[in-house]
Amino acid sequence: MKIILDSNQIEQILGDLTSSIITDTPPDLDIAVIGIRSRGEILAERLSERLSKELGKDIPCGTLDITLYRDDLNSPSGNTQPHVRTTEIGFDIDDKIIILVDDVLYTGRSARAAMAALIDLGRPRAIKLAVLVDRVGREMPIHADYAGYKSDAAPGKLVQVNLVESDGKDEVVIE
């Protein structure tokens, strides 16, 4: 097991992502942050806090459960079973710039599912993808608009993001 990001580096990355998002987005447009369950949800909360502070206005934050939109629901994968949880987005996504947040971008399948799920909720002005770790191994034509750490971890490796809220401490490890 190797630590590739410690808590200071994670903080640094979240700061950088926040600045890039602010630089990119015209001030007259509404931004909202939506995290993919489960680690993306925590990162989204942190990002929306930072954005709210920097922009001096309340940036809404929601949580998206993508289980029903996964592309592997009917292909028997054996050991893992999808658990349906709630989507909690307490605002209208129409015409907003949606910053979609996940911990790791790898195959791109979660991001695809998340976009399908979002479009069933309304019509955002744009969907931008922000991730903590951008890992090689894409299986879909998807890229991150805001990526923190770039990892070239080999396909068999597990890149695991641990966060204080769910795992006790902030770190990213390769197992």
Add this chain to the structure above:
Amino acid sequence: MALKRKSKQFKWHHKHLLGLRELSAEEITYILDTAKGFEQISTRSVKKAPPLRGKVVVNLFFEDSTRTRNSFSLAANRLSADIIEFTKKDSSVSKGETLLDTARNLEAMGIDIVVIRHGAGGAPRFLSRNINACVVNAGDGFCEHPTQGLLDTYTIRKIKGTLEGLKIAIVGDVAHSRVARSDMWAMTKLGAEVTFVGPPTLMPTEVSRLPVKVSYSLDEVIEKVDVINMLRIQFERLGGNPFPSIREYSHYFGLTVERMKKAKSDILVMHPGPINRGLEMESEVADGRNSVILEQVTNGLAVRMAVLFLVNQAAAQTK
């Protein structure tokens, strides 16, 4: 946000839902938790999600039903399944075809899930042993109506937070009620105390072996309970003369405005529908502030979506 990556995750493995008697408290809780994730589909702009896309659900109803059949149809539609409606009246059953032949013929067309309601207890289980499709019991004889038991339990849990320690009365024609039995299994497994209330002639013969209390007096029970579920008098099933007159039944076992004055102020009033207004319940009570009858219908949809999703998942995993 209690998620521990390393904790062993619960796994649902039932490709049929035949009854609640055979499920553990953990399994029942898992269905209710899953249903929570389906509630929002009905409130958003596109009221549809794709998990059963390309699957075929058959509503195989040998008894009349409006609510349950429509609820299952809509649940299947919301999950993007295709649905075949089969009712006894306009089918070859009226020409003498057996249940198994009917089901096998439907299966030959490539169906995935059979939702069955049948007058004979055990019909869904019989079917599950003889066909490959998933079987969901939508009511069999006087045995079980598992999705009603689940939606009743879901409704109570949603409002009260938990079933643990609640006192629940199920009142009326218990003998002919599969709802009462499914409610009893789900609610007692989740820690509630259930009392069957009704005249002795409408108590099931096996009641002493069931995990419930029995009372023949609604007046004695009403002030103590947190939830009261009023069953429908099933005139179509009543044989003999179980009570002297409808008026007398109403007088002793009807939920009247007068009787409600003795109840806890936050009592939940439930009814599986359709209501015989003025018989088991006065209109003012059915439409009153303690009534959650329409919430039950709304929640039924989420629960049935969860059930269809879960049985299909179990089938996919065992492929």
